[in-house]
Amino acid sequence: MxxxxxxxxxxxxxxxxxxxxxxxxxxxxxxxxxxxxxxxxxxxxxxxxxxxxxxxxxxxxxxxxxxxxxxxxxxxxxxxxxxxxxxxxxxxxxxxxxxxxxxxxxxxxxxxxxxxxxxxxxxxxxxxxxxxxxxxxxxxxxxxxxxxxDIHPGATIGVPFMIDHGTGVVIGETSVIGKNVKIYQGVTIGALAVKKEEAEVKRHPTIEDNVIVYANSTILGGKTVIGRESIIGGNCFIVDSVPALSLVYHQPIITVKNKKDFTEPLNWII
CATH class of the missing domain: 1.10.3130.10 (serine acetyltransferase, domain 1)
Structure with missing residues (x-):
């Protein structure tokens, strides 16, 4: 050495x-x-x-x-x-x-x-x-x-398990994922802030059977449980448990305007 x-x-x-x-x-x-x-x-x-x-x-x-x-x-x-x-x-x-x-x-x-x-x-x-x-x-x-x-080798993942597209997926060490779970790109199954001495504690969520988690959703915390047959829509941030058979989605405000009413800003080119 x-x-x-x-x-x-x-x-x-x-x-x-x-x-x-x-x-x-x-x-x-x-x-x-x-x-x-x-x-x-x-x-x-x-x-x-x-x-x-x-x-x-x-x-x-x-x-x-x-x-x-x-x-x-x-x-x-x-x-x-x-x-x-x-x-x-x-x-x-x-x-x-x-x-x-x-x-x-x-x-x-x-x-x-x-x-x-x-x-x-x-x-x-x-x-x-x-x-x-x-x-x-x-x-x-x-x-x-x-x-x-990024899937930590210590995670517990049932069979079958599906990741579609996948870029940016993170699954933490103490995550528990059931059977027939599907997740999309950008999903994080992670931990809330914990101390180093709590390394042996369950820090990551439990995802029960037949759950779908759509793109860019974040699910955090060792006590968080996503109940069976639930659907988590895209861009959700979840730190509390979700009952079985739930539909969870984030509803942003989207504004649609007619292009005819749009005034082109001045664009100076030197």
Missing amino acids: TLLHGYILSSSVPKKKQVIDFAQELVDYLFPVVENEKTYEAKHRKKLDSLKNLFSEILFAFSENYNLNQETISEQFFDSIDQVKADLLEDASALQQFDPAAKSLEEVVLTYPGFMAVTAYRVSNVLYRLGLPLVPRIISEWAHSTTGI
Whole structure:
């Protein structure tokens, strides 16, 4: 461990690129584009072996300063992969059915940023639950930088879950989101101002099953619950609980005038 200009640089953590490469390889393994079905199974098994080796290298980097049961973490993580893929296929299928613009499941899996962010979340959430340090956040921030969608790996999110468009979505660490929830771009599911010592307290809202949250709405606070089957309209700011089956919307004042009555301002150009 070396002290350099006030910063501690440590060799006892994996390199960021190493983790991102692993995440990308894992996504390719979960949703491969198959060129030749006859050779697919052999290549798929080989890919899995390669992933296990990459993951072992990541875990080994923690050996010096972290007391981790590397074998158990690796075994439990790879045992969970089939369930992660099943959950993601539910996410993708629901998004395809919900979005009129989605022409196929392949389009959702290969092109939708919301699906990519949820994929990174579901993988990083498994690692977070296993107590692996740093790696879940590196994966979630890789997805954040790529899609503009920020989902903390500690959040609890049901299946299926849909993010449409997605840019600017923020979902905090202690958020609890039910099944069949749909959210749009710019939505924040966040915390009210809390003290650092309250880090273990539930700081983020609960969104119950079958809720839709439209664009640019903000829902804050650990005691805030959005009841099942509710619809939150765009641009709402919510810090109190909403009963089930509610329709919540923000009604701005919009003025419409005839262009004929508009006087063009003086425009001096030098």
